[in-house]
Amino acid sequence: MTELPRRAGALSGLNLSGLTFPGLALAALAATTAPVLAQTTADTGREGGFTLLGRIILGAGRARVAIDTPQAVTALEEEDLDREQAGVPGDFLRTVPGATGYGSGRMTGQFFNLRGVGTGSSSDENRIIVSIDGVPKYAEQYRMGSFFGEPELFRRVEVLRGPGSSILYGSGAIGGVVAFETREASDFLTGSENTALRLRAGFNSNGGGYLGSAILAHRFSERFEALGALTYRHDGDFRAGDGSVVQGSGMDAASGMLSATWRPVENSDQRLRFSFTRWHSDQDDANYAADINAPVFGLIDRTITDDTAQITWENPAPDNPWLDTRIQLSVSDTEVDQRNSTATIPSDLFADSVYGYRTVSINARNTITAQGGNWDNHLTFGAQASRQERTHRAGGGSRLAHPEGTSTRFGLYAQNEFIYNQSLTLIGGLRFDRTELNPTAGVPASAMQARTHQGTAGSLSAHYRLNDNWAVFGSVARTVRLPTLDEIFESGFQGGTVSLDLRPETAITREIGLSYSMTGLVSSGDSLDVKLTGFDNRFRDRIERIMVAGQPSFGNIARARIRGVELEASYDSATAFGRVALSAMEGTNTNTGARLDSVPAHELVVEYGRRFQQYGLEAGWRGTFADGATRANGDRFGGYGLHDLFVAWTPDQGVLAGATLQLSVNNVFDRQYYNILDGSLATAEPRRGRDLRITVGRTFTW
Numbered sequence: 001m002t003e004l005p006r007r008a009g010a011l012s013g014l015n016l017s018g019l020t021f022p023g024l025a026l027a028a029l030a031a032t033t034a035p036v037l038a039q040t041t042a043d044t045g046r047e048g049g050f051t052l053l054g055r056i057i058l059g060a061g062r063a064r065v066a067i068d069t070p071q072a073v074t075a076l077e078e079e080d081l082d083r084e085q086a087g088v089p090g091d092f093l094r095t096v097p098g099a100t101g102y103g104s105g106r107m108t109g110q111f112f113n114l115r116g117v118g119t120g121s122s123s124d125e126n127r128i129i130v131s132i133d134g135v136p137k138y139a140e141q142y143r144m145g146s147f148f149g150e151p152e153l154f155r156r157v158e159v160l161r162g163p164g165s166s167i168l169y170g171s172g173a174i175g176g177v178v179a180f181e182t183r184e185a186s187d188f189l190t191g192s193e194n195t196a197l198r199l200r201a202g203f204n205s206n207g208g209g210y211l212g213s214a215i216l217a218h219r220f221s222e223r224f225e226a227l228g229a230l231t232y233r234h235d236g237d238f239r240a241g242d243g244s245v246v247q248g249s250g251m252d253a254a255s256g257m258l259s260a261t262w263r264p265v266e267n268s269d270q271r272l273r274f275s276f277t278r279w280h281s282d283q284d285d286a287n288y289a290a291d292i293n294a295p296v297f298g299l300i301d302r303t304i305t306d307d308t309a310q311i312t313w314e315n316p317a318p319d320n321p322w323l324d325t326r327i328q329l330s331v332s333d334t335e336v337d338q339r340n341s342t343a344t345i346p347s348d349l350f351a352d353s354v355y356g357y358r359t360v361s362i363n364a365r366n367t368i369t370a371q372g373g374n375w376d377n378h379l380t381f382g383a384q385a386s387r388q389e390r391t392h393r394a395g396g397g398s399r400l401a402h403p404e405g406t407s408t409r410f411g412l413y414a415q416n417e418f419i420y421n422q423s424l425t426l427i428g429g430l431r432f433d434r435t436e437l438n439p440t441a442g443v444p445a446s447a448m449q450a451r452t453h454q455g456t457a458g459s460l461s462a463h464y465r466l467n468d469n470w471a472v473f474g475s476v477a478r479t480v481r482l483p484t485l486d487e488i489f490e491s492g493f494q495g496g497t498v499s500l501d502l503r504p505e506t507a508i509t510r511e512i513g514l515s516y517s518m519t520g521l522v523s524s525g526d527s528l529d530v531k532l533t534g535f536d537n538r539f540r541d542r543i544e545r546i547m548v549a550g551q552p553s554f555g556n557i558a559r560a561r562i563r564g565v566e567l568e569a570s571y572d573s574a575t576a577f578g579r580v581a582l583s584a585m586e587g588t589n590t591n592t593g594a595r596l597d598s599v600p601a602h603e604l605v606v607e608y609g610r611r612f613q614q615y616g617l618e619a620g621w622r623g624t625f626a627d628g629a630t631r632a633n634g635d636r637f638g639g640y641g642l643h644d645l646f647v648a649w650t651p652d653q654g655v656l657a658g659a660t661l662q663l664s665v666n667n668v669f670d671r672q673y674y675n676i677l678d679g680s681l682a683t684a685e686p687r688r689g690r691d692l693r694i695t696v697g698r699t700f701t702w
Contacts, residue, residue, distance in 0.1 A: 051570035052080075052579055053517075053529035057158060067515050070427060070461040070473035071164040072098065072533045072566055076157040078187070083646060085202065085664055085693040086151040087209065087235060089180070094624065095605050096159050097566040097581040099178070102677040103145050104685050105238065105246075107253050107281065108304060109291040110145040113677055114161050115535065116562040116587045116599035117175030126172035126481055129165075132180045132308045133275050135330040136170070136386070139306075139357045140486060142349065142402070143289040143297065144336065148279045148306040149180065150255035152200070152213045152231045156181040161566070162535060163479040163509050164459055167415050167429035168365075170384065171457035172481030174507045174537065182257060182275055185217035185225035193701035194219040200697035206688055207238035207250055226260040240686035241672030248287030248299070249685070255279045269316045279306040288343060288350070292683040298343035298350070307333040324367035332359045349401070353394040361386035365413075374421045381414040390485055398442035400492035405439040405485050425463040432456050435482045443489045447498045451488050455480030455504045461511075474512040481505040487543055487554040495549025503556050506540040526573035536563040558591035562599060574613060577620070581605040594632045601637065601676050602627040609646075618648045626673075635681040640673035642666075659698040666691045 053067040055075040066073050074096045084091050090101015090110050100118075103109040112118055117127050130137050130147050139146055158179040166173040188196035195218045202211040213231040220226070236250040259275040281304045288297035310330035317323035334357045341350035365382025388407040398404055415429035434454040439447065461475030483502040491498045513533040521528045541556035564585025571578045582604045587596030609620025621643065628639040646664040651657055670690040678684040 051527050051529045051572040051577075052076075053515075053531055053568060053570050054527055054572075057160075067517055067529050067531055068425075068463060068465075068471070070425065070463040070475055070513075071511070072161040072513075072531070072535075072568070074099075074159045074161075074568065076159070078155050081151065081154060081157065082660075082662065082695075083648065083664075084151075085204075085662060085695050087204070087233075089147065089149045089151055089154070092151070092154075092157050093159065093178075095579060095581050095607060095622070097568050097583040097603075097605075098161050098564070098585070099159050099176075100600050100675070100677060102675050103291040104249065104678065105688055106145075106249055106287075106290050107233075107235070107251055108145055108148065108286075108302075110147045110149075111291070111677075112147065112178050113598065113600060114159070114175035114178070115537065115564065116585050116596060117537075118677075119598045126170060126484070128175040129169045129173045129177045130180075131169075131177070132277065133182055133310050133330075134179070134312065134328055134363070135308050135310050135332050136359065136361065137306075137308065137332055137334075138359075139334040139336075139355075141336060141355050143291055143294070145290060148281075148304060148334070150231050150233065150253065150277075150279055152211065152233075153182050153229060153255060153257050153277060154180050155183045155187055162475075162511060162537075163457075163477040163507060164461060164475055164511075166457050166477065166479045167413050167431045167459055168380070168382075170409075170411060171431050171433045171455055171479055172505075174479050174481060174505075174509070174539075182259060182277060183215065183227060183229065184259060184261060184273075185219065185227040186261070188215065188217040188227075188699060188701075189219050189225060191701065196699055196701045198697060198699040200695060202693065202695035204235075204691055204693045206691035207236040209233070209235035209250070223263040223266060224260070227257070229255075229257040231255040238688045238691070241667065241670045241689040242686070243689070244686070246293075246685055247295075251281060251283045251286060253279060253281040269318060270314065272311070272313050274309075274311045276309045277307070280304065288338075288341065292679050293685045294683055296343070296345065298341055300338045300342070300350070301340045302336065302338040304337075305333075305335050307331070321369040321371075324369065325365070327364040328362070330361045330363075332357070332361075334358075348394050348397075348399055351394040353392065353399075355402070356391040357388065358391075359386055359388040376419040378417045379414070380416075383413075384411040385409065388485075392442065400442055400444070401490060403439055403442040403485060403489035403491075405437060405441075405443070405489065407485050408436045408438075410434050423465045427459075427461045429459045430456070431458070433480070433482060437483075437485045437488055439485070439489045444491060444498060447489060447491075447500060451483075451500065453482040453504055455482055455506075469516055469518055471515045471517075472513070473515070475510070477509045479507045479509070481507070481543075483543060483554075490553045493553060494547050496546065496551060496553030499552035499554040501552070502543060502554060503541045505543050505556070507537055508540075509535060509537045511535045521571075523573060526571070528569075528571045530569040531567070533566045533568075534564070535566075537561065557589060560587065560589050560591075560596060562587040562596065575611050576609065577611070578608040579605075580607075595630070597631050598677070601629040601639070616650045616652050618650075620646055622646070629676050631676060631680060633680060637674055637676040637681075640671055642671055642673070643668045658700070660696070662693075662695040664693045666693065 057066050057073045093099040093101050098115045100113040103111040161176040163174050165177045198215040200213045211233040215229040217227045232254050234252045257277045262272045284301045285299045286302045288300045312328040315325045336355040339352040343350040363384045367380045370377045386409045392402045411433040413431040418426045437451045457479045459477035463473040465471040482504050516530045518528045539560040542560045544557050546555045567582040569580040584602040587599035604625045607622040611618050624642040630636045644666045649661045667690050674684050
């Protein structure tokens with residue numbers, strides 16, 4: 001067994017293993033609210049505080065407040081995203097319980113993990129659904145991340161944890177959904193002005209990184225507005241907490257976006273929205289392995305282009321209970337061109353290659369609303385269809401370890417929400433999906449045949465408000481994830497063969513929770529929201545890589561189980577804010593008793609900040625504390641404690657009115673630490689040491 005060393009010192013870490021979950025929850029909540037309770041009522045005259053749990057959730061069906069949703073959900077708005085000064089999209093999830101971005105700090109090594117679901121393999125396709133403006137995003141390539149994106153282009157991120165969203169997003173979303181929304185012209189055209197130009201520049205000390213971005217928004221008329229954005233980001237090789245340089249961790253990326261919104265009918269809620277985003281990187285001498293430390297794979301010249309385009313028509317029709325329609329046509333296109341490998345391993349893996357994923361989708365749904373004296377009913381139904389083309393050319397030919405082909409998917413779904421007396425909410429849903437997988441190259445001749453799978457998913461959830469402060473909720477969901485093209489037809493890797501007999505993967509998840517909301521806790525207009533959720537996720541026929549020569553590359557292991565708890569609490573007033581995010585879970589292959597390495601360490605995040613409105617100033621502290629954990633192979637990852645400080649200044653008068661200055665120091669005590677999700681100790685890279693980040697920006701309107 002190998003163990004990482006711990007650094008001594010009272011601030012270096014927090015051992016969670018000796019605390020019970022109730023003790024952890026109470027300690028965390030006390031840490032956040034104690035400074036708040038010390039305030040006087042004279043500190044604020046605010047009419048209403050909006051906490052993280054008081055925000056509107058759009059991705060769970062009918063729009064509702066997060067704390068009133070019978071599912072663990074978090075909405076991150078622009079102020080949260082800007083505060084992070086994120087270098088990669090996974091940085092946004094730092095304060096979301098049960099959600100992690102991992103796979104090194106590189107822009108090309110990004111994966112997501114929700115509730116212990118998420119690894120760097122093809123088995124994650126559809127287990128977690130990641131989307132940009134509703135467009136599903138996924139790319140699979142050996143030792144590469146599955147998601148590419150520029151943080152500057154996003155205005156909102158919704159994280160829906162658990163399979164409750166699989167009805168609307170697609171069966172198989174066992175872990176949940178991470179939904180990114182890009183910026184719109186209306187975000188900047190908030191007054192009577194018709195044009196807005198926002199300029200931003202940033203710098204980070206660890207790695208000598210910098211960024212520059214420009215966003216131009218224009219309102220052509222009351223019915224048409226458009227936006228264009230350009231961003232360039234550079235990040236050098238960063239240093240870990242022990243001062244060592246993580247070689248190959250830096251890179252450059254350029255991004256752009258065009259979007260437009262047209263309202264075809266005057267004085268109507270109908271709208272047609274178009275958006276196109278491109279993320280592009282052209283890097284010489286990049287590490288072949290973008291997600292782990294593997295010098296044996298050498299260096300390679302790599303060009304990546306990731307495009308997302310969609311056009312959506314929405315017609316809420318508030319005066320017509322039969323019509324609330326949304327239709328979206330989208331294209332996602334990812335291409336990786338790599339060449340000039342320096343690896344000395346004799347394998348076609350390192351040949352000059354072009355990998356591609358291109359998906360065309362259409363999604364249409366409608367909601368019918370009915371009302372009575374003390375009840376409301378909302379029936380949402382729709383259909384999805386998509387065709388994904390997976391290509392790979394290596395040295396003029398194909399590779400058995402990365403089969404080519406098409407995946408055609410069709411789904412039908414219905415979800416009904418019944419609300420009685422504004423206190424009881426019942427949500428039930430059903431979904432049917434069918435896929436057809438057609439190999440075109442890179443497959444043994446004996447396996448060149450189409451494979452078809454289908455499955456049905458269902459969910460039932462309830463939310464009951466006991467009084468103005470307390471509510472309880474619970475759910476049960478059955479989710480079916482259908483095998484993917486790579487899982488069925490891959491062969492050759494580590495001597496594995498095709499896996500033509502794979503069965504769909506099934507998960508049954510139960511959740512139960514309690515929530516508390518209160519306003520006027522300390523002063524008029526402040527808000528405190530707390531949500532506690534427990535979940536139990538049981539897999540059957542879970543699909544995993546086998547890694548045995550002469551055997552199918554993938555197989556259905558008998559059973560697995562992931563269970564855990566999440567606590568999310570947030571406080572907000574005119575002068576102070578705070579939040580707590582706690583997640584503790586365990587995962588086991590119940591067939592062998594081994595730990596599931598996709599399960600993260602227990603983690604507690606505490607954040608507290610103050611607002612000085614007369615100066616346009618906000619300042620705060622964040623602590624992240626992870627427990628030690630051991631992987632299935634015996635590698636022991638030590639626990640750690642990280643401390644971050646942040647300041648934001650937004651003057652509202654004088655010559656600097658409209659400008660913003662953000663300053664943060666991450667990992668203040670320069671702690672050396674690793675994330676257990678990044679792989680074994682032999683290949684996991686240390687995370688970034690102390691890092692000073694500065695971002696300045698200004699918006700001009702006319």
